[in-house]
Amino acid sequence: MSESLFVGVDLGGTSIKVGLCNDAGDLIRKYEGPTQADGGADAVLSNIAAYVKELVPPGTPEWDAVKGVGIGIAGFLNIPEGIIDFSPNLPFKNVPVTQIMEEKIGKPIKINNDANVAALGEAWGGAGKNIPNCVCYTLGTGVGGGIILNNRLIEGSTGMAGELGHLSIVADLEAIQCGCGKTGCLETVSSATGIIRMARDAVERGDRTSLTFVEGDLTAKDVFDAAKGGDEVSQRIVSRAAFYLGKSMAAVAVVVNPQRFIVGGGVSRAGEFLFAQIREVFDKLTPGNAKSGVEIVAAQLGNDAGVVGAAGLFLRA
Amino acid sequence: MSESLFVGVDLGGTSIKVGLCNDAGDLIRKYEGPTQADGGADAVLSNIAAYVKELVPPGTPEWDAVKGVGIGIAGFLNIPEGIIDFSPNLPFKNVPVTQIMEEKIGKPIKINNDANVAALGEAWGGAGKNIPNCVCYTLGTGVGGGIILNNRLIEGSTGMAGELGHLSIVADLEAIQCGCGKTGCLETVSSATGIIRMARDAVERGDRTSLTFVEGDLTAKDVFDAAKGGDEVSQRIVSRAAFYLGKSMAAVAVVVNPQRFIVGGGVSRAGEFLFAQIREVFDKLTPGNAKSGVEIVAAQLGNDAGVVGAAGLFLRA
Numbered sequence: 295m296s297e298s299l300f301v302g303v304d305l306g307g308t309s310i311k312v313g314l315c316n317d318a319g320d321l322i323r324k325y326e327g328p329t330q331a332d333g334g335a336d337a338v339l340s341n342i343a344a345y346v347k348e349l350v351p352p353g354t355p356e357w358d359a360v361k362g363v364g365i366g367i368a369g370f371l372n373i374p375e376g377i378i379d380f381s382p383n384l385p386f387k388n389v390p391v392t393q394i395m396e397e398k399i400g401k402p403i404k405i406n407n408d409a410n411v412a413a414l415g416e417a418w419g420g421a422g423k424n425i426p427n428c429v430c431y432t433l434g435t436g437v438g439g440g441i442i443l444n445n446r447l448i449e450g451s452t453g454m455a456g457e458l459g460h461l462s463i464v465a466d467l468e469a470i471q472c473g474c475g476k477t478g479c480l481e482t483v484s485s486a487t488g489i490i491r492m493a494r495d496a497v498e499r500g501d502r503t504s505l506t507f508v509e510g511d512l513t514a515k516d517v518f519d520a521a522k523g524g525d526e527v528s529q530r531i532v533s534r535a536a537f538y539l540g541k542s543m544a545a546v547a548v549v550v551n552p553q554r555f556i557v558g559g560g561v562s563r564a565g566e567f568l569f570a571q572i573r574e575v576f577d578k579l580t581p582g583n584a585k586s587g588v589e590i591v592a593a594q595l596g597n598d599a600g601v602v603g604a605a606g607l608f609l610r611a
Numbered sequence: 612m613s614e615s616l617f618v619g620v621d622l623g624g625t626s627i628k629v630g631l632c633n634d635a636g637d638l639i640r641k642y643e644g645p646t647q648a649d650g651g652a653d654a655v656l657s658n659i660a661a662y663v664k665e666l667v668p669p670g671t672p673e674w675d676a677v678k679g680v681g682i683g684i685a686g687f688l689n690i691p692e693g694i695i696d697f698s699p700n701l702p703f704k705n706v707p708v709t710q711i712m713e714e715k716i717g718k719p720i721k722i723n724n725d726a727n728v729a730a731l732g733e734a735w736g737g738a739g740k741n742i743p744n745c746v747c748y749t750l751g752t753g754v755g756g757g758i759i760l761n762n763r764l765i766e767g768s769t770g771m772a773g774e775l776g777h778l779s780i781v782a783d784l785e786a787i788q789c790g791c792g793k794t795g796c797l798e799t800v801s802s803a804t805g806i807i808r809m810a811r812d813a814v815e816r817g818d819r820t821s822l823t824f825v826e827g828d829l830t831a832k833d834v835f836d837a838a839k840g841g842d843e844v845s846q847r848i849v850s851r852a853a854f855y856l857g858k859s860m861a862a863v864a865v866v867v868n869p870q871r872f873i874v875g876g877g878v879s880r881a882g883e884f885l886f887a888q889i890r891e892v893f894d895k896l897t898p899g900n901a902k903s904g905v906e907i908v909a910a911q912l913g914n915d916a917g918v919v920g921a922a923g924l925f926l927r928a
Contacts, residue, residue: 403731425769426768441866443760443765444763446761450744450867451743451869452870454865455866455868457866457901460865461862461863461865462896463862465782541779543776545779545862546866547759548773549774549863549867550772551765551769551774579779579793580775580793582792583774584771586769
């Protein structure tokens with residue numbers, strides 16, 4: 295077997311997903327097991343090694359074809375040296391992951407942060423396949439991002455490239471403080487958290503909205519459902535989230551000039567209702583040469599983006 | 612002579628500058644002659660060839676060491692195919708420059724637009740030397756830009772990467788229309804043109820300012836001189852130009868996360884008076900991880916940036 299294969303690991307606080315990819319970014323198969331974070335760093339790392347060997351049994355021709363194992367991790371990483379400085383959901387502090395995992399697995403290891411890795415997965419094997427320049431947004435609790443230029447993940451000088459949720463973009467009169475300490479960040483409005491906040495504010499203000507009658511905690515999906523059903527307050531909230539997403543893409547377009555924006559994460563499931571509004575704003579705010587031929591599309595890989603992108607670290611980072 | 616040398620050409624409407632660089636981006640010597648645009652495209656291209664051969668005489672060991680000739684051009688270019696589609700100040704329309712110049716000179720030729728080339732020159736041989744990730748601003752009639760990541764010039768999918776003057780960033784209540792057709796672009800405020808416009812508006816409004824007594828046409832330098840001398844209206848104009856520059860850098864910092872911003876062009880001659888204000892705004896608006904260690908410095912090469920960057924196209928584009 296002369297083909298090169300790559301293994302990707304998506305290390306989450308609850309479960310570890312592992313996947314095998316070919317050199318075109320296609321996911322051949324995957325496997326998943328519990329993280330068992332309570333057991334400490336070494337137990338977690340041993341689990342990763344066990345799941346990788348379950349996915350591709352050592353001694354097989356496939357195992358021999360595996361050129362490396364990439365790991366996507368939520369946390370503060372020293373990427374060049376392969377160290378997890380600190381992770382909010384995992385029992386890691388100053389752990390030299392690359393070194394430990396190379397010993398446990400016997401293959402080259404690379405690490406990168408989960409948002410970058412998910413973006414790389416979409417760009418390499420998903421909605422950005424064969425598109426050399428694309429920018430990915432992940433709309434979830436926050437707004438994550440990742441930038442691929444000339445088929446390579448951009449990291450920047452301190453690994454902060456593609457932190458699109460912290461574009462300071464909301465008009466001063468509407469800006470609130472972000473978790474990062476600044477005001478007016480994109481994710482204060484266009485994340486699930488931002489949408490829920492605007493919905494709660496509307497309900498508390500006594501606005502006439504069907505959201506008042508939602509039982510239990512409001513979700514972003516409640517807001518999209520109400521907006522699609524004609525609720526004007528919800529429509530304004532969605533328009534505002536879409537406006538700042540489109541405006542941020544106009545800024546990104548003149549900085550790195552991608553051919554495609556890929557939007558994933560829970561909020562993106564609102565679908566065409568959301569995308570049509572984003573495209574309208576982007577078209578209005580972007581100079582002609584920077585928007586011609588530019589597409590704004592939905593992510594395709596869903597939860598698999600993490601393992602595919604982690605596998606892609608060997609070819610595309 | 613085993614060293615590799617590179618020739619850069621800065622093709623302007625009035626004069627053609629040519630320069631010889633080594634592979635470290637040092638300018639060894641330069642030469643300049645008239646463009647003679649009235650003579651048509653072929654005369655201009657023959658002049659380039661003649662000036663290059665004046666700079667490095669064919670048959671010498673230096674000539675043999677020249678690995679290529681890069682040309683920076685103001686205009687709409689098809690960079691991959693080496694064609695000038697159209698140039699506002701030169702007699703070129705659909706001219707296959709790369710092909711013609713390879714015949715005239717007998718060396719590989721590359722072309723790129725003048726703003727990208729000047730940025731590359733500063734990054735390669737000037738204020739960005741040995742810094743892999745930097746972003747250059749040129750503050751002149753407009754606001755130009757160029758982005759260097761991993762030591763490579765970023766072009767984007769249609770060559771529009773680094774068009775920082777068209778970041779839509781000015782608050783709606785203050786935004787005016789830009790030459791590109793959009794409103795609120797950075798260059799409507801932070802270019803020489805923008806500064807002069809704000810100054811004229813102040814004079815016409817009857818604001819109490821020493822600018823009222825400037826003889827002849829107002830220049831950006833008049834505004835900086837008045838501001839340094841204590842004129843409050845001029846100080847507000849400078850602060851506004853600096854504010855939006857700093858704000859734009861905060862946006863660029865979370866998109867591509869450079870280690871250094873390099874600011875050149877006529878307006879940048881205002882020096883520390885301007886830079887201190889830009890740094891203050893950048894520090895206030897940028898998340899911690901994206902600003903730590905980031906420097907905002909003046910360009911070093913002045914008018915030589917064009918020839919150095921054009922020479923650098925062979926190593927860095």
